[in-house]
Amino acid sequence: MLRDTSVGQLLRYLFRDGFKNYGQNNLRCGLLKIINKSIARFTSQSIVFPITTPLTNYQSDNMLSNLERSAYILVNLDSLAHNISVLRSRCPSKKTGVISVVKAGAYGHGSVMVSHHLKNIGVERLAVAIVDEGIHLRKHHVKGPIHVFGNVQSWEMHSCLQYNLIPTVCDEKAVLTMAETLNKTKTNGEQLSGPIISDDIIYQSDVPQGSVNIKIDTGMSRNGCQPDDLPKLIKICQDHDIHVDAVFTHFADSWGNKEFTEMQLDTFLKATEPLKSLGIKRHASNSGAILRCYGTDLDYIRPGISMYGLPPDNASEEFKAFGLKPVASMVSYPTLIKRLQDGRKVGYGCTYTADNEQSIATFPVGYADGYWRHLSGKGFVIRDNSGERCPVVGRVSMDAITVRVPADTSLSETFTLMSADYDPLTSASGIADIVGTISYEVATRLSTRFPRLYTDGGKHLDLAVKALSFDSY
């Protein structure tokens, strides 16, 4: 019989009691089959490192112990696909491609599974912020063009070549280093690909190896060369046989500031107009710009936050009207429920006092998981059985929260700690408002301690790749 622990509860929830009478070995087998099946669906190869190597006892025990958590992030891949089609519909031409931004663990949703799914539904390109994130994707068999949007340093060019990542360059030194590195590998035949990744994965891209993107600073004053420096930089690339795949810029306030965005777009278009005849592509639009149709007629759009269904600012009626769907929710079972007498204190600092007899449930989620400490005494969670909202009482601690729940609450029911909607009290955008931040921060703080469960077509596809290895987040 399944142990009556979080694993058992989770599986019962997932498979509607279908595993009830399985022994441990059958359970492991079943889990493995499901994981293998889901990974195979996400990749063109059926053999994938490390999931499909036969599990030793150690690995399977490890897998179960990683699932020994009564809390997880549910990632709805259907909503992700829906959001992509909404964002594509903002572009006047079907020729405009999508560069999906999957940096920071796909904004907390899990970069590996999200990237594979995005490739499966036809997204043309992916982008990360740093080289390590790109390497991570390649190591998990993500194919196709991957941009690195941060200002890539010269000493990182070798890795870009090795893993076929497209670096962003802004200055002469970076271009020269790329040229030198490329040249060395051509003339010395230096081995580029890493030991465990096949060329098929790394080089399956329509962007020539050693290509770069040049970023132009049109007003944000962060990364990027000045527009006047662009012709010189292009010339340096040409002189050194470096293929310039595209030039791009980034908007400082595309959702909130029409005039500034128009000024940036105008500057970008003027600076890059002569490049069109050279076949160099152009892209500019982040979420705010896509929704407001700035630069959506260029070669690519670059959605991040909106692809995950979250607003660039707060969830205004105007934003909600686009019909995007938040992708992630946070679900948990209580791990303990206590009946407290009048006058009992709850949590660190004794900030809450029960004012009559009441039930307090402990959930195994805290600020180390990305559940905000600022929600102490302010947050709410949803009892899934009834839809009731229950208040977070006492302080949010590192690994636990305490919630006042109805007296009939049982340990086997789920609660939603972050809802996949725009609820002002429980959604990512609502939580952002309460704690005084933006949805970006709420999403990206969802910790790697959480297993992530992916659903597609209403089915649970994966019992968290991460449950096998923290590395595959």
Ligand SMILES: Cc1ncc(COP(=O)(O)O)c(C=O)c1O
């Ligand atoms: C260059 C670039 N493009 C696109 C994005 C996506 O932005 P957003 O999440 O606002 O859509 C980012 C994110 O910071 C970025 O750095």
